[in-house]
Amino acid sequence: MSPKRLVLLVEGEGDVEAAPILVGRLLNEYSAYDAVFLDPHPLRVSSYSKISNNDFGEWRRFLQVATKRKNLGGCVLLLDGDGKATVPGQPFCAMQAARRLAAEAQQAGAGSLFSVAIVFACMEFESWLIAGVESLVDGTFADGRKGIPKLTERVPDNPESAPRDAKGWFRKVMVTGYKPTRDQAELTRLVDLNTIRNRNMRSFRRMEAAVNEMIAAIRSGNHAITPTF
DSSP states (O other): OOOEEEEEEESSHHHHHHHHHHHHHHHHHTTOTTTEEEOSSOEEOOOHHHHTHHHHHHHHHHHHHHHTSTTEEEEEEEEESOOOOSBTTBOOOHHHHHHHHHHHHHTTTBTTTBEEEEEEESSOHHHHHHHTGGGGTTOBOTTSOBSOSSOOSOOOSOTTTSOSOHHHHHHHHSTTOOOIIIIIHHHHHHSOHHHHHTTTOHHHHHHHHHHHHHHHHHHHTOOOEESOO
């Protein structure tokens, strides 16, 4: 079987470069390139509130764009889990949002023509990097910078719940400040994934599971939608 394409759909500008680095590292760890190759050009979809517009028509439209890429095997949608209320009077729930997106993806061919996995990073992609920040201290960026020569802030006990502004946290600890488009990919390249895993972050475990689910679906030829709905 020739390898199938895995397309990423992401939220922010920094994610466009950082998410392929993270997923590429996971695919390497899982020795998955016999079955999967990573599309180097993620689709930037903006936030959950954006793709839920027009009764989720925007989400289905992005999936239709992905299907135009040759040899598509699966898609992984990665969004921040810090969404605002989407139903009047009800707080945002990442699991409910993921299940709704999964259900709507079926209308665009997911489950029959290709596989889809939906992941919410809690609260942001950078929250995962905070979980591994000890491994980033004194790391050298590709441009020669030492982004975090030493930690000046206490590492949160549970980065999935606080700080609410993970990007702002990095602005405090990085000597040059933090810009997602400049720094997010470099931090993702340098961070030790086992350090993140040791923080037992549910959303990161979900990310790893989603990638594994896409690999398994592509290898088996049985298209999957995850989470189930």
